[in-house]
Amino acid sequence: MSALRELYQEVILDHNKSPRNFRRMEDASQTTEGNNPLCGDHYTVYLKVEGDVIRDISFEGAGCAISKASASLMSGVVKGKTRADAVALFEQFHKLVTGEFTSVAQLNGLGKLAAFAGVSDYPARVKCAILAWHTLRAALESRKEPVTTE
Ligand code: ZN
Numbered sequence: 001m002s003a004l005r006e007l008y009q010e011v012i013l014d015h016n017k018s019p020r021n022f023r024r025m026e027d028a029s030q031t032t033e034g035n036n037p038l039c040g041d042h043y044t045v046y047l048k049v050e051g052d053v054i055r056d057i058s059f060e061g062a063g064c065a066i067s068k069a070s071a072s073l074m075s076g077v078v079k080g081k082t083r084a085d086a087v088a089l090f091e092q093f094h095k096l097v098t099g100e101f102t103s104v105a106q107l108n109g110l111g112k113l114a115a116f117a118g119v120s121d122y123p124a125r126v127k128c129a130i131l132a133w134h135t136l137r138a139a140l141e142s143r144k145e146p147v148t149t150e
Contacts, residue, residue: 011115015069020076021058028058033146034135036127041067045135052082054140059132066116066125071132073112083140089113090133096120097129 025031025046035042041063048056057075062068074093078086093113095101099120107114119129127149138147 005118008115008118011073011112012065012069015072016065019059019068019072021079022060022072023058024060025056025058030139030142032135032139032143034131034138034148035146036063036067036131036149038124038150039064039067039128041128041131043067043071043132043135045071045132045139047136047139049083049140052084054078054081054083054086057136063131064125064128066119066128067131070116070129073115074132074136077111077113078136086140087137090137093133094130097126 024044025048027048028046029049030047031044033042033044041061043059043061043063046058047054057079059071059075061071077089081089092110093116096107096110096113097116097119101107101117107117116129119125131149134149135147
């Protein structure tokens with residue numbers, strides 16, 4: 001498991017250093033802010049939704065490595081997905097970071113998101129990992145008020 005953990009660590013460091021889809025979107029169909037006051041993470045998630053499909057997603061903001069890498073990976077994974085698929089992925093990711101997944105097969109189904117499996121050992125970091133996803137879900141529901149993990 002330690003080689004796997006190192007690989008996971010690498011994925012998180014890479015996405016923290018070079019976050020994907022890290023930009024403001026001027027013509028977003030939905031913009032939602034998310035805050036994790038416990039750690040000081042704050043991000044804005046921009047969506048361009050056409051019909052039922054997330055055509056484009058981007059984010060900007062600042063926070064710890066876990067929160068930024070999570071937002072970066074999320075943006076890559078949900079782009080091109082339907083709203084329902086994105087919400088289903090959120091539920092899977094939530095199970096992952098809260099330690100509800102126990103088998104390697106379940107981890108494999110999540111692709112690079114599995115990099116966050118180790119977060120379940122650190123309850124204080126779960127909110128960091130989940131912040132972008134909460135914000136995404138609120139954006140998909142067209143909620144206007146900022147999201148907070150508290
Ligand atoms: Zn954080």
